[in-house]
Amino acid sequence: MPRTRLARSLTTLITAAALVAGSVLGATGAQARPRPDQGGLRAALLRVTAAGAPGAFAVIRDHDHPGLDRSLAVGESDLDGTRMRTDARFRVGSNTKMFTAVIVLRLAERGLLDLDRPLRGYLPAGTLPAGWPVTARQLLEHRAGMYDHVNDLLEQSGEETTAAFEARIRNTVYAPRDLVARSVRHGLQYTPGSAYAYSNTGFVLLALAAEHLTGRPYAELLREGITGPLGLRRTSFTVPAKRIAGRHITGYLTNDDPRRPLLDSTEQTASWIWSAGAVVSSAGDMDRFLTALLAGSAGGLVSDDSLRQMTRALPTGVTGIGYGLGLRRITLSCGTVFGHGGIVQGYQSQAFATPNGHRTVVVFANASNNGAVTQGLMDVLDPAFCGGSHPSGPGHARVGAAHTVPAVEDSRV
Numbered sequence: 225m226p227r228t229r230l231a232r233s234l235t236t237l238i239t240a241a242a243l244v245a246g247s248v249l250g251a252t253g254a255q256a257r258p259r260p261d262q263g264g265l266r267a268a269l270l271r272v273t274a275a276g277a278p279g280a281f282a283v284i285r286d287h288d289h290p291g292l293d294r295s296l297a298v299g300e301s302d303l304d305g306t307r308m309r310t311d312a313r314f315r316v317g318s319n320t321k322m323f324t325a326v327i328v329l330r331l332a333e334r335g336l337l338d339l340d341r342p343l344r345g346y347l348p349a350g351t352l353p354a355g356w357p358v359t360a361r362q363l364l365e366h367r368a369g370m371y372d373h374v375n376d377l378l379e380q381s382g383e384e385t386t387a388a389f390e391a392r393i394r395n396t397v398y399a400p401r402d403l404v405a406r407s408v409r410h411g412l413q414y415t416p417g418s419a420y421a422y423s424n425t426g427f428v429l430l431a432l433a434a435e436h437l438t439g440r441p442y443a444e445l446l447r448e449g450i451t452g453p454l455g456l457r458r459t460s461f462t463v464p465a466k467r468i469a470g471r472h473i474t475g476y477l478t479n480d481d482p483r484r485p486l487l488d489s490t491e492q493t494a495s496w497i498w499s500a501g502a503v504v505s506s507a508g509d510m511d512r513f514l515t516a517l518l519a520g521s522a523g524g525l526v527s528d529d530s531l532r533q534m535t536r537a538l539p540t541g542v543t544g545i546g547y548g549l550g551l552r553r554i555t556l557s558c559g560t561v562f563g564h565g566g567i568v569q570g571y572q573s574q575a576f577a578t579p580n581g582h583r584t585v586v587v588f589a590n591a592s593n594n595g596a597v598t599q600g601l602m603d604v605l606d607p608a609f610c611g612g613s614h615p616s617g618p619g620h621a622r623v624g625a626a627h628t629v630p631a632v633e634d635s636r637v
Contacts, residue, residue: 249559249578249609257583257609258558260284260294264607268600269587273299275596276478277572277589278486279308282604283507286583287515294608301590302474303486313458313472313506314588315494317566318633319575320461320503324427325364325550326517327434327445329530332360336437339364339533346433351404358416360433363426364549365538371410372423373403374634377496385480385593386487389569397464398495403428420540420547422634424500427550431499442499451509453524454516458506464493468504475570478593486591489570501568507586510575514563518581535562535579542630557627558610561585565601565633567592572633574601578609585609599631
C-alpha cells in the first residue's frame with residue numbers, strides 16, 4: 225500500500241488545484257505557503273496553559289518545504305513535572321470520526337454500502353426502528369436527526385462534571401448497540417437531511433454497519449485498512465482497555481470549580497464514545513493519516529471521488545465552519561483547511577491540513593472541561609497555517625488582521 229510521501233498523480237494534482245484555487249494555502253513548488261508565525265504560535269500556546277492546561281503543543285509538517293516544519297511544546301505532560309513531548313501518544317477524541325468515515329467510504333467504493341440508502345438495511349435487525357430513513361451520508365454529515373446519546377451520559381443538571389465521569393464514564397463498559405438504543409428512545413430530532421446537529425451516535429451506527437457488513441470488529445477494520453498500510457504504529461483502538469500503552473501524555477479533567485485540583489482522567493474504557501472518539505494516536509501519525517487521506521487515490525485510503533464527497537462541506541450555522549463526510553472545513557485568514565477536532569476527558573486536539581494535504585497542523589492540550597483551553601487551541605491554527613502576514617486581496621484577510629476561529633467542540637467532556 226502507498227505511503228504518505230507518494231508522488232501525486234496528474235489527476236490528483238488537477239483535483240487539488242481546483243479545490244484550492246485562490247488560496248494561499250494551496251501554494252506549491254516555488255510559491256511557498258506562508259511561514260508559520262513562531263512568535264504567534266508560542267503566544268497562543270502559552271495562553272492555553274495560562275487558561276488551565278498543564279501543557280500544550282503544536283506540530284507543523286510541510287511536505288513541500290521541510291524547512292517550514294515546526295514543533296513547539298510548552299508546559300508539562302503530567303503534574304509530576306515531566307516536560308511536554310510532541311511525540312507522545314494521546315486520546316484524539318472526535319478526530320476518530322475521520323478514521324470511521326474512511327472505513328465507511330471504502331465500503332461504499334466496494335459496493336457493499338450505498339451512502340444514500342437507509343442505513344437500517346446494513347445493520348443488525350432491530351438496531352434502528354422500521355421506517356427510519358436515515359442514510360450513511362446524513363450520518364456522516366451530522367444531518368440525520370439522531371439524538372446524541374452523549375447528552376445522557378455527561379453531567380446532568382446539578383451534577384458536577386468530574387463526579388459524572390467517575391459515575392458513568394471511567395469504568396463503565398457500554399455495548400455500542402446500547403448507546404444507539406439510548407438515542408433511539410428520544411426519537412428523531414428533525415427530518416433527516418433538513419438540518420445540521422452534531423451527533424456522536426451517528427458514527428457509532430456507521431461502525432456497527434461496517435462490522436455487520438464485513439463480519440470484522442471495528443478495531444480490525446481500522447488496523448487492516450488504515451493504520452497497518454500507513455505504518456501508524458502509535459495509533460490504536462483498544463476499547464474497553466483503560467490504559468494507554470507506551471509513552472503517553474496524562475490527561476486532566478477540570479472540575480467545574482476551577483479552584484479544585486485537576487482530575488487525572490487518563491484511564492477510562494472509552495466505550496461511551498466508541499467509534500466516534502476512542503482512538504489513541506500521536507501528532508506524527510495524525511500527520512501521516514491526513515496527508516494520505518487528502519491525496520485521494522494516490523494516498524491509498526480513499527478514491528479521488530470519495531475525497532471530493534468528503535470535502536464537499538455544507539454549512540453548520542457557524543461562520544467559517546462547514547462539515548462534509550466526517551471532515552470539518554475551516555476558513556482561516558489565508559484560505560481553507562480540512563480535518564477535525566476532538567475532546568475526550570483530559571485531552572483536546574485539533575488536526576487539520578491544507579486541501580492538498582501538503583501542510584498539516586496538530587495542536588494539543590492535556591485538559592478538558594475548559595472552554596478557554598478549547599478556544600485557545602483554535603487560535604493556534606491561523607498562525608500555524610497563515611503566518612504573521614500574507615497577501616491581501618480577494619479571498620484573503622488584510623495583512624496583519626487578527627483572525628479568530630470559533631470553538632465548536634463540546635468543551636464539557
